Amino acid sequence: MSQTQMMKGILDGCLLAIIRGKEVYGYEMTERLSDYGFGEVSEGTIYPLLMRMQREGLVTSVKKESTAGPKRKYYSLTDKGHKELEEFLARWKRLEKSVNNAIRQETNEGSEGSG
Amino acid sequence: MSQTQMMKGILDGCLLAIIRGKEVYGYEMTERLSDYGFGEVSEGTIYPLLMRMQREGLVTSVKKESTAGPKRKYYSLTDKGHKELEEFLARWKRLEKSVNNAIRQETNEGSEGSG
């Protein structure tokens, strides 16, 4: 078990969330993710993910000049991307609850009440 | 993206948590997971996981007779399994915070205040 295994299928949703906030470029996202607590996420993880999401029509990109280095590729959400993000948020909420249910493991079985 | 992809690297930790509560057998765990909200988790997922965890010394098992069917294989946590569970819980807490940070994405940047 590792931290990275737990991110499978979650990172892409988080990238959608990050992109929703404002236009960002790939290289910048590794810093964002690090700020959020994910640790240092490899570029070998980020770029293939962004390219796939673009291929699927979830994001679009435009190149803009940088003050120090090659052009940056800024990503934005499409309508489809917004919908996918909403669905991800629902899946995440469900997973979060499920896992917390499992690790709760209180001794009182059969007294969950009426929910 | 699918629900199952998001469970990678998380399910094993949840199984450890379930086993900690009390002795359980594999077939029963699919029902438990369903109760917790994971949906119907395949036996093809559960059994290989349990066998690996046993090979790694995280759990032990004893066979006990069933009232209806073949013998059940009840699992318990080893000391190593307890430690692994603690580490999983820490990783999960961190992931949970990181994801929630990422999806928070409030418009007010740089004005988070003191929480």
Next chain:
DNA sequence: TTTGAATAACTTGCAATGCAAGGTATATTT
């Protein structure tokens, strides 16, 4: 005994995805 269903554990082959390592390219400084 045979057939069928429920319980219970295990195996095989496949698909999805994160990542180390490496490659390409631009701008600045020495």
Next chain:
DNA sequence: AAATATACCTTGCATTGCAAGTTATTCAAA
């Protein structure tokens, strides 16, 4: 030119969840 930082992309691999199938026990019906 060489070194450093920025910025993007590709290849090959390991991990892990799962559909589908196998084996085996118990109970019920014929």
